[in-house]
Amino acid sequence: MRIEPLEENQISWMLKPLTWMMKRKVGKVLNPYKAWAYRPGITFLMSMYQQxxxxxxxxxxxxxxxxxxxxxxxxxxxx
Incomplete structure (x- = not known):
């Protein structure tokens, strides 16, 4: 079973700055990030940890x- 990634217009406002930075760095929003966006709080904290x-x-x-x-x-x- 696979999780369908969210479209960019479905991603929470909390993650918009992160998607902007990813577009600037990589050129697009990667699919794993779109799948993680189902849980914005966890995704935000994971990004902070990684940074x-x-x-x-x-x-x-x-x-x-x-x-x-x-x-x-x-x-x-x-x-």
Whole structure:
């Protein structure tokens, strides 16, 4: 069973700034985000958590990029 992603006009007002930033960074709103948008509170908090990890100074930026690249390779991401 698959969850149908929400259309952009169905996404909560709380997530509009996040969709705008994603469009600016990636060029479009990705489908996983549209599926997570069914639960805007959880999606917002998850985005804040992810941003705090990305902006953390504990791990070197090069290592973060290598980990993200390796994770994408393992799951077959097209990015």
């Amino acid at each position: 705090s990890i990305e902006s953390s100074k504990v791990t070197p930026p090069a290592l973060k990029r290598m980990v993200c690249l390796r994770a994408a390779q393992m799951i077959g991401c097209v990015f």
